Amino acid sequence: MSSLPGTVPRMMRPTPGQNYSRSGFPLEVSTPLGQGRVNQLGGVFINGRPLPNHIRHKIVEMAHHGIRPCVISRQLRVSHGCVSKILCRYQETGSIRPGAIGGSKPRQVATPDVEKRVEEYKRDNPGMFSWEIRDKLLKDGVCDRSTVPSGEASSVSSISRVLRARFGKKDDEDECDKKDEDGEKKTKHSIDGILGDKGRPEDTQPGPSSGSLFCRIEIEGDPNVGWR
DNA sequence: TGCGTCACGGTTGAG
DNA sequence: GTCTCAACCGTGACG
Numbered sequence: 001m002s003s004l005p006g007t008v009p010r011m012m013r014p015t016p017g018q019n020y021s022r023s024g025f026p027l028e029v030s031t032p033l034g035q036g037r038v039n040q041l042g043g044v045f046i047n048g049r050p051l052p053n054h055i056r057h058k059i060v061e062m063a064h065h066g067i068r069p070c071v072i073s074r075q076l077r078v079s080h081g082c083v084s085k086i087l088c089r090y091q092e093t094g095s096i097r098p099g100a101i102g103g104s105k106p107r108q109v110a111t112p113d114v115e116k117r118v119e120e121y122k123r124d125n126p127g128m129f130s131w132e133i134r135d136k137l138l139k140d141g142v143c144d145r146s147t148v149p150s151g152e153a154s155s156v157s158s159i160s161r162v163l164r165a166r167f168g169k170k171d172d173e174d175e176c177d178k179k180d181e182d183g184e185k186k187t188k189h190s191i192d193g194i195l196g197d198k199g200r201p202e203d204t205q206p207g208p209s210s211g212s213l214f215c216r217i218e219i220e221g222d223p224n225v226g227w228r
Numbered sequence: 229t230g231c232g233t234c235a236c237g238g239t240t241g242a243g
Numbered sequence: 244g245t246c247t248c249a250a251c252c253g254t255g256a257c258g
Contacts, residue, residue: 039254048238048252070230079254084232101251102240232258239252 043077050098051078051086059086060096117142 036044045051055076062072069087073080090096114137121133128136 037254045253046239047254048240050252068230073230080231081233081255082253085253088232099251100241102242102249103251104242104247104249234255234257236254236256237252238254240250242249243247 039077039079041074041077041079043079045078050101051082053096056086056096056098059083060090063087063090114142 037047038044050056055078058076059072059078062075063069067075069083070080072078073083076083086096117137117140118133121128121136
């Protein structure tokens, strides 16, 4: 198989004259946003951001058809390390979704026991205020003044946080899934958004329709919607 | 030549 | 509103 037009020979180290280091990038795509970059295979990517879902789908789809990772890499112009990583993850988790980027680990503001009680209180009385829950925790002896949920701000806000984590999550996930469906194309940070459709591999590469498998691949709920 | 792995610079978002 | 920091990202190079 011949290399794609514009493809830089693989495994070529940058010479001193080339202005990029081990992880520097040789080219930037001229866009209003100035975020797109071109890898050695001629593919466009945004440094630090996940590949668009349609590329990820395509990688998995081609692998399903028995196409070797190196071929997938060249066809889609995605580094083989990335192809390898995505396929490994797909095998392990069954999901093509990128992991949740950013954020901190949720801080343990209350013991599991206290969280459970807060959950019970809220379930029994959905209209209950955080300060009421705090008072009830004290009153019921679930915790004393030193162990009642307390964060940097206040114990009430800590309880609110517990409530958000317990009761506000489902809606958020639904919202994420919804965003994921159209967010990919709408967002100005997507490669699609930057390049329009000209950068889409389906348009430049012959191959099986991406639509068929799109329906078969299960998309899991994920806090990270990929392209925003 | 193909692939697994890792360092790197970058982005993101909760706290 | 701003900062910090730890999570993740894809690339590119090594073996």
